[in-house]
Amino acid sequence: MKQIIIHVDMDAFFASVEIRDDPALKGKPLIIGSLPRERGVVATCSYEARRYGVRSGMNIKEAYRRCPQGVYMHPNIDKYRAVSRQLHEIWNVYATASEAVALDEAYLDVTEKAGDLAGARKIAHCIKKRTLEKLGLTCSVGVAYSKTAAKIASEEKKPDGYYEIPTAEDFVSLIADRDVRVLYTVGQMTAEKLRGAGIRTVRDIQNNTETVINLLGKQGGWIANIARGIDDRKVKPYKPENAKSISREVTFQQDVEDFGLLKDVLILLAFCVEKRARRYGLHGHGVTLKLTYADMKGITRSRAKDSAEDAATIYREAAALLDSVEQSPVRLVGVGVYNLSKEVNRQMDLFAFIDGEAGSPEEEFQTLLAALQEKYHLDFAAHLEEIYHAETLHKTVEYMRKHT
Numbered sequence: 415m416k417q418i419i420i421h422v423d424m425d426a427f428f429a430s431v432e433i434r435d436d437p438a439l440k441g442k443p444l445i446i447g448s449l450p451r452e453r454g455v456v457a458t459c460s461y462e463a464r465r466y467g468v469r470s471g472m473n474i475k476e477a478y479r480r481c482p483q484g485v486y487m488h489p490n491i492d493k494y495r496a497v498s499r500q501l502h503e504i505w506n507v508y509a510t511a512s513e514a515v516a517l518d519e520a521y522l523d524v525t526e527k528a529g530d531l532a533g534a535r536k537i538a539h540c541i542k543k544r545t546l547e548k549l550g551l552t553c554s555v556g557v558a559y560s561k562t563a564a565k566i567a568s569e570e571k572k573p574d575g576y577y578e579i580p581t582a583e584d585f586v587s588l589i590a591d592r593d594v595r596v597l598y599t600v601g602q603m604t605a606e607k608l609r610g611a612g613i614r615t616v617r618d619i620q621n622n623t624e625t626v627i628n629l630l631g632k633q634g635g636w637i638a639n640i641a642r643g644i645d646d647r648k649v650k651p652y653k654p655e656n657a658k659s660i661s662r663e664v665t666f667q668q669d670v671e672d673f674g675l676l677k678d679v680l681i682l683l684a685f686c687v688e689k690r691a692r693r694y695g696l697h698g699h700g701v702t703l704k705l706t707y708a709d710m711k712g713i714t715r716s717r718a719k720d721s722a723e724d725a726a727t728i729y730r731e732a733a734a735l736l737d738s739v740e741q742s743p744v745r746l747v748g749v750g751v752y753n754l755s756k757e758v759n760r761q762m763d764l765f766a767f768i769d770g771e772a773g774s775p776e777e778e779f780q781t782l783l784a785a786l787q788e789k790y791h792l793d794f795a796a797h798l799e800e801i802y803h804a805e806t807l808h809k810t811v812e813y814m815r816k817h818t
């Protein structure tokens with residue numbers, strides 16, 4: 415085998431961690447995500463909940479309709495992050511390159527360490543055993559000649575599964591008669607387009623390559639290859655500087671019409687983005703504003719900026735973008751920086767500073783916080799570090815919404 419790739423995927427990760435830590439939850443339909451009275455979706459649910467038709471990504475109201483007897487919980491993201499670090503530590507030992515694709519999921523290149531399929535099988539079972547022994551959690555593992563095949567293999571026998579797809583021929587015979595959605599690069603929208611042209615199964619893609627390419631362009635060519643089992647992609651270790659952007663967003667429990675409040679929220683989001691970027695030593699060279707309106711229409715606006723690394727600048731740019739968009743009720747607001755690099759491009763700001771056009775960004779940010787403090791009677795400066803955490807950010811923003 416030219417490449418031997420393992421895909422590891424935890425089973426119902428968030429739910430499994432909660433059940434491990436509170437045995438009283440065992441055997442119950444557990445749904446992690448929003449609470450039924452809130453807005454939002456299911457993040458993960460236990461296999462018991464899946465029996466009622468609850469799925470990840472499902473609207474929480476729909477989940478509740480299907481499973482009113484379920485136990486509903488907010489995610490403890492910080493806890494899952496800590497477990498995630500432990501997981502990747504266990505897995506990485508077996509690979510020459512590993513690519514974390516989610517908190518609970520990774521591709522491992524085991525070509526060298528395994529030598530052959532039998533070696534890979536051994537590694538896969540070690541991974542399952544060690545993960546269970548060390549962390550008390552089960553995972554599913556796929557071994558294959560490509561990333562796509564490894565991912566599909568890990569899904570095949572879930573939960574606590576193992577499956578192998580040694581060759582492209584094995585891959586094709588396994589999935590040929592399945593719905594096109596089995597190819598995880600085919601999303602809902604793409605699948606609709608394909609169905610519109612009478613293409614329902616992977617075999618249909620194989621037999622209608624030209625139609626697929628006409629319909630989907632470059633993406634069509636890629637999908638046609640995948641459908642034949644052709645995928646030479648390498649396992650690419652994650653490097654923060656390869657990330658295209660860093661962003662944070664919040665969804666409000668009720669739509670927000672007050673754009674003054676939105677602007678105030680931008681200050682907190684800008685802080686979170688700055689902190690995240692600094693953690694990786696990255697500098698943004700552009701700012702993005704993202705909005706979802708009450709009717710679910712989403713927009714993003716962005717502008718380039720020589721240096722977008724401090725919260726005050728990120729906020730100022732995002733606020734200017736907010737001034738330029740349609741003012742109707744908003745459901746979600748997000749801020750990001752893009753065009754990331756390890757280099758600083760401070761020159762322009764330095765000139766502005768010397769000319770006395772700008773105070774230091776730090777001062778400017780403190781001024782913004784002081785204004786927030788006055789308006790909402792909350793000591794933002796003292797709680798900034800906590801606000802960085804998703805749960806606290808969300809609570810703070812909801813508090814602000816209720817106090818305007």
Ligand SMILES: [Mg+2]
Binds near residue numbers: 423424425427518519
């Ligand atoms: Mg998973």
